[in-house]
Amino acid sequence: MDIQDQQLVIKVVLLIGVAVATVLLTRSTTGARHQAIRRVTLALFVIVTAAVIIQPSLVSGIARAVGVGRGTDLLLYVLAIAFVWFLAAYYGRQRALNRQITELTRALALAEGRRENTP
Amino acid sequence: MRGADVAFLVPVFNEARVVGDVIAEALEHVGHVICVDDGSTDGSAVAARAAGATVLRHATNLGQGAALQTAIDHALTLPDVTYLVTFDADGQHQIEDALAMVELARTEDLGIVFGSRFLDERTQAGFLKRLILKTAVWVTNQSTGMRLTDAHNGLRVMRRDAAAAVRLTQNRMAHASEIVLQLGRTNLPWREFPVHVLYTEYSKAKGQSLLNAVNILFELTFR
Incomplete structure (x- = not known):
């Protein structure tokens, strides 16, 4: 197995974790406005997390852009x-x-x- | 009876040993004793009811402030109650003091009478307790704009109109400062009255530990 395949495993595991958390969080019901805000935040979180899992170097890129070393x-x-x-x-x-x-x-x-x- | 229009408000949390005597003695002098059992597990409610008090039960322990507010709410539904007296269940307050405070409120047409341990020398408090109480007084005076000599004294008389302005949200011990603040805002005439607080072995064991002062400061600061 080369390094790419090994990373694939952890990527899948993390993505499943995010998916499960998403389902759990969207199922709670309190206050329409609050819920909308939470869903938007959640959508952003999912996109960012998924992007970072697929392309880990993104985090380093963002970190350097905002002046953090690693x-x-x-x-x-x-x-x-x-x-x-x-x-x-x-x-x-x-x-x-x-x-x-x-x-x-x-x-x-x-x-x-x-x-x-x-x- | 001279005190027919007086209601004693007695929050109770696991005081079955002493609450009966306190209530029975009080009922010889006043028309109502309203006891709020704050989720006791030791039969306090039974003892209080047997002694003749009106007992309201909190299904779960909320704290003394919450119990007092419940007692006030109930007392205000009774049309013949004019004076509400907050009174501790553990026997450290003297009924004569409470009655004298009501008389003072009547004769001088006061809305509120606060009991104070520090107006005379009867109350025996240790140095550390005295220091912490004095600090509490200072903090309370800073935050309420009142000039009291004692802050966390559980013995107070409120006339009906004063009590109606009280809405305690501090469930735990910080309610003692909160009630002073809310009573002060009514702008009703008030006085302090020297009372004797008896620190029995029982009340010492039950009473707030000095460390609790730290909690009270936090509750007041970060509310």
Whole structure:
């Protein structure tokens, strides 16, 4: 097996991984506007990832263009930023969820209290 | 009864050992005791109900701030309640103090009366606790524009109109500063009143650890 064939294997594996993630992410349903933004982001992500998998030298090219020495460094930076971005989004969601649970629990407690205290 | 129009709001989380006595004693003096059981697992709700309190149950533990807000919401549905008193379940507050605070609110037509541990020398707090409480007072005063001598004191009297302006979103301990902020914004007349906080072995074991002050600072800063 020459080097091209070996790379083909990892390329296929990564592409399948991206495809599965795509299906999983598009299936969630919350808020039309939010969903549209997420789908566009996702489409971009798929295109970029697929392009990079097929043609790895693209990353190095982009890295040099923006002044980063190596493609792997660029990848690490983008990953770090994406992670923090995800954390922020997740935290916001978590807070909204906590607020909803509080409201729900309170409404339940108050309703129960009304029922018990009306003869 | 002089206190027929007074409701004690008592958030409870696993205090079955003491909550019954606190409620029974309070009911000798006031018309309503509203106990919010914040998801206790030790039969606190049963003890509170047996002692005669109105018990509301949170299906899951949300925190003292959330429990207080639920109690306020319920108290405001009762037309004969004029004064709402936030009162801790663990026996560290004195009922005489609470009643005296309500009387002060009545005679001076105040919207809010805050209890303070630092207006007289009765309360015995250790040096470290005192230091941290004083820091909390300073931070609260900075963020609320009020000039209180004690911030995280759970004993407060709110008249109906003041309580209606409270909408706590800090479920956990930072609600103590949040409630001061929201009450301050009502511009209703307020006073502080010297209270005695009894640090029993029980309340010490249950009470907030000093490390919790760090959490409170964070909750207030990054809300």
